[in-house]
Amino acid sequence: MIRIRMLLASLGTAIMAQAMAIDLGTHGPVYPIEEPDLLEALAAQVQQKIDSGEWARIQREAQTRVIQNAQAPKPVAGLGVSRQARHWTFDPSIVLSEAITDREGRILFPAGTRVNPLDVVDLAEPLLFFDARDDAQVALAAAVIEQRAGAVTPVLVGGAWAPLAESWQRRVYFDQSGILSQRFGLSSVPALVTQDGALLRIDELPVTGEGN
Secondary structure, three states: OHHHHHHHHHHHHHHHHHHHHOOOOOOOOOOOOOOOOHHHHHHHHHHHHHHHOHHHHHHHHHHHHHHHHHHOOOOOOOOEEOOOOEEEEEOOOEEOOOOEEOOOOOEEEOOOOEEOHHHOOOOOOOEEEEEOOOHHHHHHHHHHHHHOOOOOEEEEEEOOHHHHHHHHOOOOEEOHHHHHHHHHOOOEEOEEEEEEOOEEEEEEOOOOOOOO
16 A cells, blocks of 8 residues: 555656646747846936036036035024114023033033033124125124124124125134024024123114115
8 A cells, every 4th residue: 555655656746747847839929038227227327418418517506506505505594684772691501411421431410400501611702693695784793893803703694604704804604504593592683692691692783774
């Protein structure tokens, strides 16, 4: 009985092997698999743009956009023009979310500590925020800088800083993304930020004329 089962199993294996080896012929047209290489296709497109000069144009436009964005960043949104004098004080203290340690890992200030940066370092110069797109604000800023013998740090919230830096022969900064304006709670410019002990005094400087 065992021999019969072994014989049947052997025959079954032989039949399956023979069936797999049978040439069933061709049942319809056969085409070679042709899938273009993605990198080769991209390279061909780039080369085409290079040959046509389009690539050089794209590079020039990209460089122009980078230069324009660097020289005249996106203006800070939500700021009006100061029309009357007013002032308030601002406490720059922060509450530490994490402990501050020294190099050896010793805790200097535990988490939750209220720290005022002005207790450690003074504001080197007053900060003058204004919009360089407004000629009246530029004129007022120039007057403030002259009155304070140049001891002011100009900070733009709009307009191009490079022409002013060249004209005034001094550094002119830009409040990128309005981080400082929001931090100080500015709603109008020009505004002058000066140190008053452990606080900051913020003065809105009224503009009397209309700029361009």
